[in-house]
Amino acid sequence: MTDHETWSDEQLTTAVTVDGHDLEVAYHEAGPNDADEPPVVFVHGIPTWSFLWRGVVPAVAEERRTIAPDMLGYGNSEMTDGFDRSIRAQELMLEDLLDGLGIETATLVAHDIGGGVALRYAAHNPNAVEKLVLSNVVCYDSWPVEFIANLGLPETAEMDDDDLEEQLDGAFAGGAYGEADPEFVEGMKAPWLTPEGKVSLSRNAVATNTNHTTELDYGSITAETLLLWAEDDVMQPYEYAERLADDLQNAELSPLSDAYHWVVEDRAETYAERLVSFLEG
Template identity: 75%
Template sequence: MVDHETWSEEQASTTVSVDGHDLEVAYHNDGPAQSDEPPVVFVHGIPTWSFLWRDIVPAVAEDRRTIAPDMVGYGNSAMRDGFDRSIRAQEEMLAALLDDLDVEEIALVAHDIGGGVALRFAAHNPEMVDQLVLSNAVCYDSWPVEFVSNLGLPSTADLEREELEGRLDAAFVEGAYGEADPEFVDGMKAPWLTDEGHLSLVRNAVSTNTNHTTEIDYGAITAETLLLWGEDDVMQPYGYAERLAGDIADAELAPLSDAYHWVPEDRSDAYADRLREFLGEAQA
């Protein structure tokens, strides 16, 4: 199991243009360089970064190329002030990154607000997304949740570091099923425990905009879709997965029991197995 320092060391980076801003994007790249199957792209949410996929990427990378970016404002990507971090902007980042990497077709796996990014991208670029996997994803009017809204308050920027860390501890512990792995919690907190990271987290939280998922034409999504959802989540309840299943033409419900919001962490083995099975269906 890789730790967050090693994960960071393994990341590559490139610069893309988003809304006229040149922004550095860090991404984890693994798996075979040459494959007949499209790469599998993993998109995280808030307040996580690509390290969320630490137990999932290695399993998928046995068969497929994997690309797991840090969204702008997150992880090891650009955190400076003065640019939009909304899911609309993150969709632009994803498109620019794939163009930079000369990737024309993908399987797209996403969690939390990364799910909102993925839904927008799949609706706007149906020719690029062959398969779509959504896990406890924001959609419709399901967000933002109170914890994230509170992170976006101006007063959060003035919190003592110890208090901010306490809030993050609570989020990762309460959003987990059972006892949270300290290595996971420490890794998730790490990007935010600097002055730049602290302010960037506030900017990320204030950029949450429900309009960016209520405006999606869900019927435009043509990708084969798997709703791999922690069914005990209270932040993004399973009822939203059922609603997505009704609006996306080719969608399958795949609830995971004993899993809260951080489902790739809560049920990592079961998650990886079901994901690999789904991805393999396209090759059969």
């Protein structure tokens, strides 16, 4: 069994209600359930899924309960047509998921559009977020990038399997700093290499809505925040981390060199060390 198959096998599922739709969410849970500290919730971006956090979750789960959901339309969560996949809807998913799990306060760790979800959640639920970790996240008008915008074209759903896989190889293998781990590349591609997955990927991409981050009052976010950001990313450049540091009430910059957009994979060990240190505070 491959690493991503093992991760999928370990996932649990639950139902959430978003905009009146009852939808299934898959999530990975690890760590002690009786910990005194709030759980750590990991939120991925596009076109990834919770497997993105494979190199970080184990270090955190030694002391803290961890929850890593697949967003709606991603990974092993619901992929059927007929529901919104925007970060507005993903925020509602996260809220209902945490409520269903009995989690009143959490630390959020987020990447890419998962960061847009986390920023919205922290702005709208300031008392529910203990700490916030943002890594090369979408914010303000920093997105969508051309690669994702193109995936939202109708042709994606009808694309030849080999052509789609070639594009994803370029995103995950070509987007790594140095030689990519084949298991990372295969794991990231896996959810999209089915007929349902191709359609869902297109729907996810077209749902990227910049208005959902330009409308936010960033100054209302009170959570202690760590901007654990890859300096060499061209998709969500470091200047956005600096802007967030100015606008958030309590934010610390923590740049990571020798890392592109997939910073969680490029610098997994250092990322985990800094994250654990921040959590221990």
